[in-house]
Amino acid sequence: xxxxxxKHATILGVFCLGFGLVLAVTDxxxxxxxxxxxxxxxxxxxxxxxxxxxxDNNPVTDAIAMKDGQGEELTIYRAMKAGRVTxxxxxxxxxxxxxxxxxxxxxxxxxxxxxxxxxxxKETPGLGDKVEEKKSGWILKFTGLFLGNPPxxxxxxxxxxxxxDQFSGATITPRGVVGAVRGGLEFFAANKAKMMEVK
Numbered sequence: 771x772x773x774x775x776x777k778h779a780t781i782l783g784v785f786c787l788g789f790g791l792v793l794a795v796t797d798x799x800x801x802x803x804x805x806x807x808x809x810x811x812x813x814x815x816x817x818x819x820x821x822x823x824x825x826d827n828n829p830v831t832d833a834i835a836m837k838d839g840q841g842e843e844l845t846i847y848r849a850m851k852a853g854r855v856t857x858x859x860x861x862x863x864x865x866x867x868x869x870x871x872x873x874x875x876x877x878x879x880x881x882x883x884x885x886x887x888x889x890x891x892k893e894t895p896g897l898g899d900k901v902e903e904k905k906s907g908w909i910l911k912f913t914g915l916f917l918g919n920p921p922x923x924x925x926x927x928x929x930x931x932x933x934x935d936q937f938s939g940a941t942i943t944p945r946g947v948v949g950a951v952r953g954g955l956e957f958f959a960a961n962k963a964k965m966m967e968v969k
Contacts, residue, residue: 816847816859818903819876819885824856825849836961839953846965855966857884858958864950866943868892871901873947875954879966886912886951891943901947908935908944917955925952 816829829847838844849857859876871891876884886909888901903909911934917925926932927945936944958965 815874815887815889816876818887819859819874820847820849820857821884824851824878824884826851829859834965836964839957848965850968853968855879855968858965859884860954860957861889862950862954862957864946864948866891866901866946867940868943871943871946871950873950873954875951877955877958879962880916881955881958881962882914882916883912883951883955886947888947901943908937909947911935912951917952917959925949 820829827848827850829849832850833845833847836844836846844860847859848855849859857876857878859874862873862875864871864873869892872889874885874887874889876886878884887903888909891901901909920933924933925948927934927936927941927948929936929941930945932948934944934948
């Protein structure tokens with residue numbers, strides 16, 4: 771009986787050790803490819819909010835870390851040309867009907883919006899998902915705007931007395947996006963000097 775248990779324990783131990791080795795080797799072999807793919811995905815997102823014509827660098831490798839208003843780490847992707855910062859992009863967050871909405875916000879050095887794109891959400895298909903560029907052009911209407919245009923008290927949806935359209939049957943989602951973009955613009959205004967600093 772003891773020999774049988776020992777035999778089974780040995781087989782199980784060898785199997786676990788072999789499986790662990792396979793996992794470790796696979797991880798080592800794929801870690802570089804995973805990092806490359808993550809870099810490509812991030813560059814693709816940034817290309818939608820930072821025009822290629824305004825930079826000659828890789829905004830991902832020239833990124834800096836800052837703390838947002840809640841003390842959370844925030845990555846600021848910086849577009850540069852001839853050694854000067856020509857634009858920045860960073861993630862902002864809002865709350866929609868289905869939960870958190872993540873957006874990438876791109877700004878020029880004066881705080882004008884270069885672009886806004888949704889990077890993640892759980893909004894209702896056919897209603898709240900109209901914040902996606904492929905579903906409607908609503909998100910494109912932010913391009914060119916800044917904190918004073920429209921005036922600060924107009925950075926709301928029309929239902930709340932503001933400037934921005936909401937979707938028929940879906941007000942919470944656009945309200946969350948507008949609030950997130952406004953918050954992102956306010957963050958830029960408060961931290962512009964650090965974002966623009968080149969050492």
